[in-house]
Structures are given as C-alpha cells and as structure tokens.
Amino acid sequence: MIDIILKKGKEKAVLQRHPWVFSGAIEHVKGKPANGDIVKLINAKGDFVAYGFYNDQSRVALRLLEWDESVAVDEDWFRHKVADAVAGRNELLSTGATNTCRLIFSESDYLPGLIVDKYADHLAVQVLTSGIEKMMPVIIDELQRLLNPKSIFDKSDASSRQHEGLETTNVVLLGDAPPESVEVKENNILYNINIAEGQKSGFYCDQRDNRRIVAGYTKGKKVLDCFSYTGGFTLNALQNGAASVTSVDSSALAIETLKENIKLNKLDAGKHTAIQSDVNKQLRAFKDCGELFDIIVLDPPKYAPSRSALDRAARAYKDLNRLGMLLLNSGGLLATYSCSGAMDLETFKQVIAWAALDAGKQVQFINQFCQPEDHPVRSSFPEGEYLKGLLCRVV
Template sequence: MKTIQLKAGKEKAVKQHHPWVFSGAIDHIKTNPNAGEIIKLVNSKGDFLAYGYYNDQSKITVRAIEWNEEHIVDDNWWKNKLERAINRRSDLFKSTDTDSFRLVYSEADGLPGLIVDKYADYLVVQILTVGIEARKAIIVDALNAILKPKGIYERSDASARSLEGLKASNGLLAGSEPEEFTQIKENGLTFVVNIPDGQKSGYFLDQRVTRKAIAEYCKNLDVLDCFCYAGGFTLNAKKVGAKSVISVDSSPLAIEMVKRNHQANEIGFKEEDLVRGDVNTTLRRFQQENKKFDLIILDPPKLAPNRSAVDRALRAYKDLNLQALKILEPGGLLATFSCSGGIELSMLKQAVAWAALDAGKEVQFVEQFIQPADHPVLASFPESEYLKGLLCRVL
C-alpha cells in the first residue's frame, strides 16, 4: 500500500476523525497512487493515522475512511460499512406510512462521496468522488445482496463530480428500470417521484419530518408554498385541513408532479392555485394585488454552494424573506429554510431579522429545524449539517 506523509502539525484534524485532507497538508508522496486508490496516511514521524482514498485532481486529495490500522479496506469492508449504515435506519423500515428515506449519507456514514436513497422498492445511488466511483460495482453488488431492491438507478449528475475530474453519469445499474413516475409513501400520503429526471435523487427526502411539523400549524389557514417542487408541504398542509394552499414553482415538471400528487391522494385543487413562475416575481405580484396569507413556506434551492457565495446568498435570503413578510397577516407564520452548507442557522436568523426590520414588522422565532435522523450530522464532520429552518411569527 502506498503511503502519504503529512506535514508536521497537519495531522490534528485527521486524528479527530475529520475525513478531508487537503493538498496543502501533504508533505511527501513517495510513489503517486492512482486516482481512487486506497493509501496509508501517516504523520510527519511516519506513524499511522488512517486509510483513505486518493485523488490528485481534487483539492481534497485524500478522504480518510478507516482509522484502525488492523482493519483492511477490502470488498467485505465496503459491504460491512453499508450494512451498518442501513441498520442504523432499521426503525424507518418498520414505518407503515413512509417507505422512502436516505440509507447512506456520505461522510456522515463514513462513506465519503456516496449517497443512497430508498424510494419504495428502488434505490437511487449518487456517486460524488473518484474513490467511490472506482468501487461502484462492489457497492451495487452489496446493496443488491443486503436489500434485494427492484432496481438500482444512478443519479450522479451533481456539479461536485467535476471537482473530482468526473463526468455526469445517470442510468440503470441493476434490476428493472423505474417508471417515469414512481409511487412512494410519506407521512401517510402518496407521492409520485421522477427518479430519472427529478431534482436531487428524485425528491427532497430531507424535509419529510419538517413537512409534517409545519402541517400541524396549517389547519384553517391560507397557506402559500413557495418552491413547492412535488408539493410535499402543500399536500401535508391540505391533509390536516388548510383552508387554501397556493403552490409556486418555476419548473413545469414540478407543477406536473403537484397535480399528479393531488390526484394520487384524491385531494382537490384549483388550477389557478398551482402557479408556475419565479417565486420572487410572484411574491411581488401578490403585494400589488394586496393578497395576504396566514402561513408562508420558503424552501429555496441551494443559494450558497460554497463559502465564497455566502454574502451574496445572505442578501438573497434577506430579500426573499422580506417579500414574504410583506404579505403575511398579523400573527401569521413564516417557515423559512436554507439547504446551503455555507449558511449557518445564526446567519439565517440574521437574514430574517434584517428582512423584518425593512418590512417594519416584529418577528419571533418559534421553532428551529434541522435535517432528519436519516441525514445525520457527524460530530467530527460538522460540514454534514446543511439543512436548517425557522418558524417565525409576525407580531
């Protein structure tokens, strides 16, 4: 096994089980490994730190995966790692009202660059790093052996792959091809998911718990669901008896899925309540029309993909929340979210505070939200926390 030696003083993060080793921390590589090859990482004195996989095309040159020198990273290691991640979600498999959730969450499950989502009887795999790409066949075989799914589909089309020197890769890996719209269950509701062409791996599984929590406030209220995608918040709100729900998204596929999901649950809707359009433009139009709501949901896409985009993203979050606050009734509720890893909860609070000040309104923070248990946050890898949300009340 080839060895990579770190500079003196650069081993602290690895010893604390943070998996990322940047190129600037490396002192010596005797023989360059191949991309994706498992290497031994040692400190400046030559003492073992961890095993990891190598990629000289990435700023994260090594991703550590094993800190016990006696544990050999072979095919069985990968299968055991997958089994342990899946077993940690065993309670979710017992649910009678939800059949779709995350099985493997990358670094948080000790498998940097691998995401596996379960959609009813199908698995969707997302591969983001060279080290996982090199072991795709091992991972697919292991998932088939452990879960025996109807099919395994790859959705490796995230922009992060380009940082690893990888091209997008989508398509069937095993079993049968999913239909254009696959039916899943969430919180006792039926949803159709477009696995081949939908956003992320087909659906936003990370808002499952929050959708149910926000719905508890929606009974008899006029609700506005912005960036609605497949209508997760919309349908959960209607299930508990919201007076009305207007759903807004710029994607024609999203609006089509919202329609299908109303039909799948035999819940009525008005065509004019499904608005295909830019959210910011729509919020401003509602202001001009003097339209008011009791509860508004803002669940925008990632606005800060990296630290350099934080300032620009905060301005965007502030403006988005400002426009929403302007059309909230007194006593109304605003559920606002950020899925940007670079935006901390305190930053989101600040953006809302700025928005409230400009709107001339006093706002309370009523509840705080993070990603659910199937998207765990690893203590040694705080970067695994990305989803945060606030429920705010206008006084």
Template sequence: MKPALYLHPKREKSLFRRHPWLFSNAVERVEGSPARGDIVSIYSSAGQWLAYAGYSPDSQIRARVWSFDKRTPVTTEFFIEKLQQAQAGRALLSEFSQTNSYRLVAGENDGLPGVTIDRYADVLVIQLLSAGADWCRSMLLEALTTLYPNCCVYERSDVDVRKKEGLEPVTGLLAGTLPPQPMVIEENGLKLWVDIITGHKTGYYLDQRNNRQLVGQLARGRRVLNCFSYTGGFGTYALAGQAASVMNLDVSQNALDIAAANVSLNQLDDTRIQHIKIDVFQALRDYQGELNFDLIVLDPPKFVDSKAHLKRASRGYQDINRLAMGLLEPGGLLATFSCSGLMPKELFQKIVADAALDAGRQIQFIKALEQAEDHPVAGPYPEGFYLKGFLCRVF
C-alpha cells in the same frame, strides 16, 4: 510501492479528531503513483500510519478517509459492514414517521465519504460524489446486491460537484429492473409521485419529511403559499391538513404537473389549490399589496456554493424573507429554510431577524427546523448539518 500520502508536520490534528477530509495543503508528498480515486495510506510527517483514504488529485479535498483502522482494509466486506450499520441506524426512523423511502447512506456521516444512497420502496438510488467513491463503485454495488437482492440499483451521479473531482456525470441502471417512472412512494399517510431518473437530487427531498408533516399540522383553515414548491410536497401536506387554500409556486412546469398529480393521487380537493409557473423572486414582489397569506413556506435552492459566496447568498436570503413577510397577515406563520451547508444556523437566524426589521415587522422564532432523522450528523463532521430552518410568527 503502495501509494501513500505524507503530511506536513503538525497537520495531523484533523485526522486525530477523525474528520474524514484531508486538504491539499496538508500533503507534503505523494509516494507511488496513485490513480484518481485510488486507495492510499495516510502517514504523518514522522511516518505514523493514520488512515486509508480515497485519493482525489483534482480536488482541494485531496483525500477522503475510508478507515482509521489499519486492520480494516477497503473491500466489499468493508462496504457490507458500513451498509449494515447505516441500515440499523435507520430503524429509528419508524419512531418519528411512517415511510417506505429514506436516506440509507448520508456520505461522511455514515463513514462512506462521497456516497449517497436513497431508498424509494425497492429502488436504491446512489450518487457517487467523490473520486474515491467512484473508484469503489463495483465493491459498493456488490455489497448492495448482497444485502438488498430484491432491490434494483440506479445511479444518479449527475451532480456538478463531480467536476471538482475530475469526474464526468454518470447515470443509469446498475442492477435489477427499474419500475416505470415516475413511481409512487408513501410518506406519513400520503402518496407522492417521484421520478428518480429526472427528478432533483435522487428524485425527491427526503430531508424535509418532518417539516412537511409540521406544515400539514399547522395548515388547517390557513391560506398557504408554498414557494419553490418543486413537486408540491409542502402543498400536498397543507391541503391534506385542511388548508383553506394553497398556492404552489415554481419555475418548472413539469414539477408543477407532478404536484397536481399528487393532489389527485391522494383524492384531495383540487379546487383549493393552484399550481403557478412563475419566477418566485418576481412573484414575491408582484404580490405585495395584492395578496395576503396566513402561512408561507420558503424552501429555496442552495444559495451558497463556497465561502466566497456567503455574503451574496446572505443578501439573497434576507431579500426573499423580507418579501415573504410583506405578504403575511399579522400573526401569520413563516417556515423558512436554508439547505446551504456553509450557512451557519446562527447567521441564518440573524438574516431572518434582519429581514423582519427591513419589512417593518416583528418576529418570534417558534421552533428550529432541521433535516430528518435519516440524515444524521457524524460527531467529527459538523458539515453534515446542512438543512436549517425556523418556524416563525410574524406580526
């Protein structure tokens, strides 16, 4: 018997709207004996075929849809077609920025749930975040080596979300020869060191590309504080944009060392930049009444892992924004972000506005900020819009 999931009555609505997730409470029964990640057919309670999906018995998201077309089985050819579609969409990237590194596949947004692929020059870094994606590893790899024969493929499936899928961390070279790490990528006229073996995510935060460029354009003559700087992307752009001074703050000395190397790599004036190893939350408190800045970047790590944590995360965002505003000169600029997919844009704006009230400051929202064009959002999958931010003026 081919494995299949049958739904409770009236639980097909999300699939009819082409949302790719099926939650455990929608499943009435499982037929056959599907293994973790196995491809299953989804049927309505009346027996209507709805989709092919990857089965995940350990997750609340019990299945993630690969195909809503019964004539399109999940094969290597399926992955080749999806990759070609994704690559065609990235052709638009050249209209907005110049780079040799970009997100090739953004999971559900490109019809490949649980699959992230970032391209750094001739290195393809993949993350397989779901049981279904993990099960399809060999087909995906065959598709990648067919379409990108000159690229090496490296896996960074070492993220915590895999635990919810019953999966262990997996890393390592899958195809080709990995160049020495860290390696240099190009972005909007700058060169940046990226370490795909030990760096955050797949090595770098490609989604902030446009926002880094904006900060660089605004930095001229301004004193810039770059909080949660990681390898100093925003700081490097600000320095190249003729900032009067730049301070990168981060808890990782290794990340700060790479930030300093980025300054040298681009032959920028290292006398106008500092790289300070410090807890950013504590630094924002310690600097009150001591230091002032004209432009502050707040790009903290994700605060929200579940809806249950949203209230606590909101307090955290409000706190750091309040403290940052206390360090801004009147008329100063704040570029503030949340990368938490569960944080609604409207709520984040309210949090920042409330932080201004708490700080005794007035605020103007100048520009809404979001993820770059190589991180598209599929229409049926609003969860794909995760990076939101605002450029604000604070008085």
C-alpha cells in the same frame, strides 16, 4: 499501499477524525497512486494516522476511511459500512408510514462521496468521489443482497464530479430502468416521482419531519408554499385541513406532478391553486395586488454552494424573506429554510432579523428545523449539517 506524508502541524483535525485532508496539508506522496486508490496517511514522524481515498485533482486530496491500522479496508469493510447504514434506517421504515428515505449519506455514514436514496422498491445513487466509483461493484452487490431492489439507477450528474476527474452519468446499474412514475409514501402521503428525470435523486426526503411539523399549524389557514416542487408542504397542509393552499414553482413538470399528487391522495383540488412562476417575481405580484396569507413556506434551492458565495446568498435570503414577511397577516407564520451548508443557523437567524428590519416587522422565532434522522450529522464532520430552518411569528 502508497504512503502519503502529512505536513508537520496538520494532524489536529485528522486525529479528531475529520475525514478530509486538503492538498495543502500534504508534504509528500511516496509513489504515484491512481485517483481513487486507498492509501496510508503518515504523520511527519512516520507514524500511521489513517487510511483513505486519494485524488490529486481534488482540493480534498484525501478522504479518510479508517483510523485503526490493524483493520483492512477491503471489500468486507465496505460491505459492513453499507449494511450498517441500511440497518440505521430500519426503524424509520418499519412503521409503514414511509417507504422513501436516504439510506446512505456520504461522509456521515463513513462512505465519503456515496449517496443512496430509497424510493419504494427502487434505489437511486449518486457517486461523487473517485474512490467510491472504484468500489461501486461491491456496493451495488451488497445493496442487492440486503434489499433486492427492482432497480438501482445512477444519477451521478452533479457538477462536483468534475473536481474528482469524473464525468457525469445517468445509467441503470441494476435491473430495468425505473418506470416513469414510481409511487412512494412519506408520512402516509403518496407521491408519484420520476427517479430518472426529477431533481437530485428524484425527491427531497430531507424535509419529511418539517413538512409534518408545519402542517400541524395549517388547519383552517390560508397557506402559500413557495418553491413547492412536487408538493411536499402543499400536500401535508391540505391533508391537515388548510382552508386553501397556493403553490408556486418555476418548473412546469413539478407543477403538473403536484397536481397529480393531489389527485393521488384524493385531496380537495378546489382548495388548491398552482402557479408556475419565478418565486420572487410572484411574491412581488402578490404584494402589488394586496394578497395576504396566514402561513408562508419558503424552501429555496441552495443559494450558497460555498463560503465564497455566502455574502451574495445572504442578500438573496434576506430579500426573499422580506417579501414573504410583507405578505403575512399580523401574527402569521413564516416557515423559512436554507439548505446551504455554508450558512449556519446563527447566520441564518441574523439574515431573518435583517429581513424583518427592512420589512418593518417584528419576528419571534418559535421553532427551529433541521434535517431528519436519515440525514445524520457525524460528530467529527459538522459539514454534514446543511439543512436548517426557522418557524417565525411575524407581527
């Protein structure tokens, strides 16, 4: 096993079990490891620190796996990590109310660069690191042994793969290609999803708890669901007795799927209006015609993919939330979210405060939202906490 020598003074984060070592922290590489090889990290004194995946094309040159020198990072090691992650979701899935969740969440489940989502009897995977790419035969075999899925579909189409020297891919890894429509259940609500063609790995299961919480406020209310995708917040609101729900999304396919999901759940389509439009444009149109709502959900895509984009993202979040606040009846509720890992909760609160100031509104934060239990945050890897949200009373 090839040794990677760490620069003097760069041990602190590594010893605290943070799994990333950036290329600038490496003093010397003894030999020529291939990208994705498992290497041994050594400190400046020559002492063992950890084992990890190596990649000289990535800013994160080492993704650490194991800090005990006596533990072999072999096929069994990866099988145990996969099994532990799957077992950690058993309680969530055991109630029968939900059969879709994130089974493996990358570094947070000690498998850096591997995401696995369960959709009923099908699995979708995203492989984001060269090390995991090399271990995929073992990982697929273990997932098959544990879950016996009908299919495993590789949706490794994220642009971040290029930083690891990997090409994007969309292929079937096990079984037949997943059907065009897979029926899944979340919070006892049914959804038809297209695993192969849908965004990300087919469905945003990270908002499961938040959909249920927000729905608890919607009985008898006029609701606006922005960036509705296939209807997570919309369906929960209709099921919980909303007087009306308007859903806005720029994707025609998402809107059509949302309408089908309303039929699938036998909900009252007469209470629902779907609008295919850019959300910011539609919010301005609502403002121009004097439309007001009791509850507005703002669940936009990631505005800040990195810290360098944070200032621009903050302005976008501020403008979006300002528009939302202007469309609320006095005392109305704004459920607003950010899935940008670069933006922490306190910064997001400040952005909402700026939006309120610009809108001439007063805001009370009455609840905070986070990602659910199948998206755990590892104590030594706070970067795994990306989803945050606020329930605001706007007066």
